[in-house]
Amino acid sequence: MKRSFCRLPLFWKIYLPTLAGLILYNEYLIHLYHSFQWADLQCETDSCVKILLVADPQILGNTFDRKLYWPLANFDSDRHLKRTYKRVVQHTAPDVICFLGDLMDEGSVANDVQFADYFTRFVNIFSQPTANTIMVYVPGDNDIGGEGLETVKSDRVLRFKQYFNEQDETPIEPTLRFLNVNRISMTLPLNNAPSTEERQPYTVLLSHMPILRWADPFTYKVVDDFQPSVIFSAHDTNPSTLRHIVISLHRCHL
Template sequence: MYLRRSTTVKYVLAAVLGAVIYCEWFIYLVEQQYWVDLECQDHDTSCTKILFIADPQIQGDEAVPPPLSYIFNWDSDRYLRSTFKSVVDYFKPDILVYLGDLMDEGSIATMPQFHGYAKRLANIFDWDFPAVQVWLPGDNDIGGENEPIRRDKVEEFEKVFVQPSIVTYSNVSIYKVNAITYTFPQKADEVPGTDNNFKIVASHYPVTMRTMFSKKIINAINPKIFFCAHDHESKYVKQNKDLTHRVTTWFNIPKSTLTITFNDDTLYEIYVPTCSYRMGTNYIGYGAAVLENNQKHLRYTVFWSPQRFPFLFFYLAILVILFLYCLVFCIAKLIYRKSKPIAKSADMSPLLERL
């Protein structure tokens, strides 16, 4: 009864409820106020909106033992689902490009685990409007960074995320380049009649820093721009078509937009930041690009996501405070009961002595 009547507890519970509402719902609405309005012009029928999702790396079954793994996986999945929904509802892209490292333990998972992770991804990245999907593998999906490439995972990834190596929408073609296995689409993979499409190379690993490999791609595909992930950082590289004079620029200022006018001399590679709060960076978000004016111009920005760890630490602090409060209250109540004098009746002598 005391706990229910306690003003302190009522205030604490009200604060916890308010914090949960803010951290789990309202914060995603607030974050939108810091996003760029990246919309197509009404008169531009050629405009195409592309959303880039990089390094979600959903946590696997082996990193943390149960039951903590259930809590950690649930929270990270829910965060990705909430931020993704907020972005797609705001931007409504025509193309969704997943730039690899979809799973944290895909390369070491059993096939049942691999399929379970794929189902979680389908549940996280779900939307309710027409859009084209492009799925690429990362080193955490198929191996290749600190471990050998798992050929069985390469084949399984292609079966689960089955689609051609060139994905076309309207007059835009996304070329799926794998800089892990050093493979890329060939001329025979192109759909007839798409030679004049705007060509984008999408890869998990950065491509242009691999000079010989990127020159093969430029000669075979002649892309207008490269998009990559892996580094968990938001930046872009500007260089000449011969891959000289390479200049890297960080791109992590809120409400900033990169505007590119394409020409024959300059080549860009854009690094999309991670969308997962578990990657050890405060700059978390989704890359977004708008191709307009008959694909002559591109505007790119990042829809930044709110940080998660400060809110998790806040929840932990609230739980510790509540635990300590209850502990102190129980101890105080126990001491009070022990110190309270016992009321004695007028005659405490045994019954037999009083007869």
């Protein structure tokens, strides 16, 4: 083997080690390097809850992109997502994992057979780490419709609920709850408005599309009715943080 390599032309002596180095770097070392830059999460109390947010994983479909290499592209993308997810879960050891919509790239246009295949791929990539890990799923426009001029399809909404067991409310502890707010279909959790008499839990709103982007009646109703402590949304490709001191969002007409 060593003699065979020594007999190769100079081009191959340079090209082959370079190719091997690039594969090693891009497939392994780059992920290891970035994982060392992640913050070390330490609980300050015994009652803390670690939450992992997964935004827009969008596993690839097989309808729009039918080039010759699409099976390889899907395989490589799934492998990358699975490996990254596994490393993140090992680093964070989350108690709750929230998927903030667009779980699939072509879920809203998939037929039932395709959707079942996408779901099987999804749960293989994003598996439940332990039996005690709480998994929360929120639909996105690529899952149920609503992107651009595409309408939200009621059968797609029902299908997502059936496959992912989507819930309006997920209570974590007596003092912590997650509420699913769907700006795409303009639907809210039922009978989950906070009481004015009892001690209220820390309320986390989950949505695919940002709630506070528009100052419309839906936004006012969400904030006034549920009085969220924090809102987590996805959809946008640029990360942003909005901080508000909210007493009430009731509008005044002059």
